[in-house]
Amino acid sequence: MxxxxxxxxxxxxxxxxxxxxxxxxxxxxxxxxxxxxxxxxxxxxxxxxxxxxxxxxxxxxxxxxxxxxxxxxxxxxxxxxxxxxxxxxxxxxxxxxxxxxxxxxxxxxxxxxxxxxITDAVKNTSKLQEIEELLEKYSAQIRKLTNMQKNSNRAEYVNFGGKSKSRVSARKIIEKIAAVDTTALIVGETGTGKSLTAEKIHMLSKRKNGPFIQINCASLPDSLLESELFGYEKGSFTGATSKGKQGLIQAAETGTLFLDEIGEMPIHLQTKILHFLQSKTYMPIGAREPRYADVRIIAATNRDLEGMLAEGTFRSDLFYRLNILTVKMPALRESRDDIKDLAIYFLDLYNGKYNKSKHFSEGVLKNFLQYSWPGNVRELENLIERLVILSEDKVIEEKDLPQKMIRRNMLSSSPSHSNHATMPEILEEMEKKMIIDALEKENSTRKAAKYLGVTQSLLMRRIRKYNIQLVVEASKSFVK
Ligand SMILES: Nc1ncnc2c1ncn2[C@@H]1O[C@H](COP(=O)(O)OP(=O)(O)OP(=O)(O)O)[C@@H](O)[C@H]1O
Ligand SMILES: [Mg+2]
Structure with missing residues (x-):
């Protein structure tokens, strides 16, 4: 001093x-x-x-x-x-x-x-609040959509009929899963009916009067997924000032929580889910005391979880816990005996919806049987809805089918490959087919590139080379 x-x-x-x-x-x-x-x-x-x-x-x-x-x-x-x-x-x-x-x-x-x-700090806080509000809005919309889907009641009346071996055995497992109250896993390619099956299991189970809540683990960034699932306590992080928030686990009390695309769940949340499966208790973000919830978990994925175990991106203890009861939804190309029945089912459905009375020609049904259906039941359903709306005559003919179906079928049956085409020509045709399949399956060039094991820029070059058109539909993109 x-x-x-x-x-x-x-x-x-x-x-x-x-x-x-x-x-x-x-x-x-x-x-x-x-x-x-x-x-x-x-x-x-x-x-x-x-x-x-x-x-x-x-x-x-x-x-x-x-x-x-x-x-x-x-x-x-x-x-x-x-x-x-x-x-x-x-x-x-x-x-x-x-x-x-x-x-x-x-x-x-x-x-x-x-x-x-403190201008920047205030800005960040209000940004967080904005995000929180947006999230709230989106979750409300997702719940509304889920309910709309529920209202369409398909899960209620679909009986998963079908006579193919793989579908008959899947149906038996579904019934067994519905009769018990343990965690279950649904696997299968995209569009094979995993989400529908989850809802069906809930409706056949003793929890049918409780809520069926679903969340797609791939649709939210990690931190938001965590707060959606587990909720948070009032004031537990900057921006969470307001009231705190109930998580979906709590919202599914006495019912079923469907974790769709569980393969996309980050490891630290896998740990939290595993803890919940083992103890039926969980910690909301910022909470001091664990909460109990009486909820059945059903998970689904189109990823190869076992492959992810080796990579270390999926916890093996969670996998074994989920894998106790597993049903594999068959790909359409592995259950060809069901294609005709499903096609007629969707034809009736959309004839009714659009007030039409269309039929398939024999040739069209033959094409359906030969096609590889990378988008499975969803692809079949979307195609039939489009055909009912767009075809000119009462009878839906081969000319009404998308080029890719006809071209593909020519590729699998044309003698030209074995007799006249050169090896580079065949390889190019195969490459093109693989790209189209991957794009249809994954719905995005980034994911398709990953699926094919090539870089996105290489995939984009090939798309240009083969002049494959990326078409954006109302809800998804696909290729022609
Ligand atoms: N057996 C069936 N009967 C009638 N419709 C079905 C059947 N299976 C699937 N569908 C319909 O096919 C579409 C795709 O099904 P769903 O969404 O359940 O597939 P998914 O396997 O969950 O797909 P993704 O992996 O893309 O989430 C839905 O419109 C569903 O209603
Ligand atoms: Mg699904």
Missing amino acids: EKLFELSHQNPALFVDILESIKDAILITDHEGTTLWLNSASEEMHGIPRNKITGRNVRDLEKEGLFEPSVLRMTLEEGKNVSTVQTVGNGKKYIATGHLVKNKDGKVIAAVAHLRD
């Missing part, structure tokens, strides 16, 4: 220099609020030269909108130190604290305001 006084003796402006070196804004007034001095940071903050502020009373400056509210006016009025958030003329936000300086007798002789810029 003495040393400091000594220094100040040598340099009478020492304390002013110190205050000038501070990045936070400092403003000093006398006991009436008349400005005596402010540092450069404060000058910069107000954006006007200090000689336009010194000598003026903070009450007048406040009226002119230089700051809102004046922390020093408040401090002097209340006779004690005050903290507030102050907005300055340029819209920036500051944490402002006013301090009273008193003499030996306790009389106020001056007041000092100290202001720190």
Whole structure:
């Protein structure tokens, strides 16, 4: 202290220099609020030269909108130190604290305001809040869509009929899974009916009067997925200021929670889910006490989970826990005996919906039987809906089918390959076919490239080379 006084003796402006070196804004007034001095940071903050502020009373400056509210006016009025958030003329936000300086007798002789810029912090917080609100909006929409899908009642009346060996055996397993109350896993390619099956299992189970809640683990970023699933406590992280939020696990109480695309779930959430499966308890984000929920978990994936175990991207203990009861939904090309029945089922459905009475020609049904159906039942259903709407005549003919089906069938049956085509021609044709299949299956060039084990730029070059057209439909993209 003495040393400091000594220094100040040598340099009478020492304390002013110190205050000038501070990045936070400092403003000093006398006991009436008349400005005596402010540092450069404060000058910069107000954006006007200090000689336009010194000598003026903070009450007048406040009226002119230089700051809102004046922390020093408040401090002097209340006779004690005050903290507030102050907005300055340029819209920036500051944490402002006013301090009273008193003499030996306790009389106020001056007041000092100290202001720190919190604009960025506030922005981040409100951004988080915006995200939270958006998320809330989307989850509501997803729930609404889920309910709409439920209202269509397909899961209720679909009997998973079908006489192919693979479908008969899948049906038997589905019935067994529905009769017990343990975790189950549904595997199968895209469009084979995994989501429908999950709902069907719920409806056949003793939980049928409880809620059926589903979430697609691939559809949300990791942190949002966690808060969606487990919920969070009030004020557990910046931005989670409001009320806290119930997670889907709680929302599914007494019912079934369907974790779709579980292969996309990040490892740390796999751990939390495994814990829930083992104990029926979980921790909402920021909670101190575990919560109990009576929920059955059904998971589905089109990924090769066993392959992911080796890569370390899926926890083996969770896999074995899920894999106790597994049903594999057959790909259409592996259950060709069902194609005709399913085609007629969808034809009736869409004839009814669009008030038409169309039929398939023999040739069309033959094409259906030969085609590889990379998009499985979904592809068959979408195609038939389109054919019912778009075909001109009562009878749906081969000419109404998409080029790719006819071309593909020619490829598999044409003698030209064995007799006349050169090896490079056949290889190119195969490459093209693989690309089309992958694009149809994965619905995006990024995922298709991953599926094929090539880079996205190589895939894009091949798409251009073969002039494959990417067509965007209402809900997904596919190729022709
Ligand atoms: N046996 C069936 N009977 C009638 N419709 C079916 C049948 N199986 C599947 N579908 C229909 O096919 C479409 C795809 O089914 P679903 O969404 O259940 O497949 P998925 O395997 O979950 O696909 P993804 O892997 O892309 O999520 C849906 O419209 C579904 O109603
Ligand atoms: Mg699905």
